[in-house]
Amino acid sequence: MSAPTPPGHAVADLLGLVALGELLAFDRMAADARLAPDLRRRAALSEMAAAEIANYRRVADRLTALGVPPDDAMAAYVMPLQAYHDSTEPRDWAEAVTKAYVGDAITDDFLRGIAVALGEPDRQLVLDVLHESRYAEFAAAEIRLAVAADPTVAGRLSMWARRLVGEALSQAGRVATADHGALTMLIAAGGDVDVAELFRRLTAAHTARMAAVGLNN
Template sequence: MPPVPHTAVADLLGALAYAELTAFDRLAEDARMAPTLTGRASLARMAAAEIAHHVQLSARLTELGVDPAAAMAPFVSALDTFHESTRPSTWLEGLVKAYVGDGLATDFYREIAGFLPEPDRSLVLDVLADTGHADFAVREVRAAIAADRKVAGRLALWGRRLVGEAMTRSQAVIAEHDRLADLIVSGTGDLSGIGRLIERITDAHTERMKALGLNP
């Protein structure tokens, strides 16, 4: 693999830093829909964990001589549009989005992290570690389906809409950012490498839908 230019690293860290900031926003917003104080506090704690990651990524960008705000800026519009177009209207939709949407994003960033040199590879893998959200979401969603089978159909549709939007938006982001595109192409090796990457991400998505008790 050719060496990865610093600018591609900064792009990825910037995208991820902004993703953590929007994840914080979204979790904080969803927390307010929580049916119990315990659920609300749980989501608020997860939001705080995202900010801790954001802080780590910003610190690394500063270390690389890149202004974190400048590194995040190119990704604001795409990520905001994704969140605006997939705004959950219920507590359960929020949990499915957090689990399925974050799962997709995490898989994607983890794949790309594999192409990065150290210490950035470890940093990215570290901030992608689950903050306890997954177990919490799975538990709550399964319990809701057990209580009322009808919710499964609606949530399955919602999950499929999320993956569609996520794929569309991320392709648009990569198409607009040559350095990220180069990183992925040179990292995967060739078109069939990209195909396998997409397959791995899609398979993991299917597993997550099943874990929630939803038809993928």
């Protein structure tokens, strides 16, 4: 039996979450690019920021087409998402790329898990704006270089990554359950979305990513 079609306001609720995530990611990456140790790396992170704002525009345009002002759709998520970024401000380049590697991946996994409840074209739109693998590969390579240059960095970055995932999962839990009725309806409408199982998958994927760059979970 197919899952019931989610109501339109629930679809707009999720798209609002995605749009704000893209907008804040642009802000953060553009600022973090100034921490880069050279122009090549600064340009790479700036390119990632440009991709984020382009993705924001795609989602905002879809919300407008649905008759929902993007500002209205995003408003409910400002506090939890801004709280995450405010509490996880990187101090240097290694922490910035670890945040890109860990935090963005957790966000993508969360949205990918919820997107199964959407119909088309919205499901594909959400999947399309998730971060490209080349960005994760760039961040992973930078973490490995930092650890190779100074093995003691691994301990600091491991602790930083644990903080990032803890904050990300805490805010994702707020978004997925208590704070937003329409989004909760969307998750309920998508029969394939099991929130507890989704969070287990997020944790398992995070553990694998940590190991892949030589950090301890």
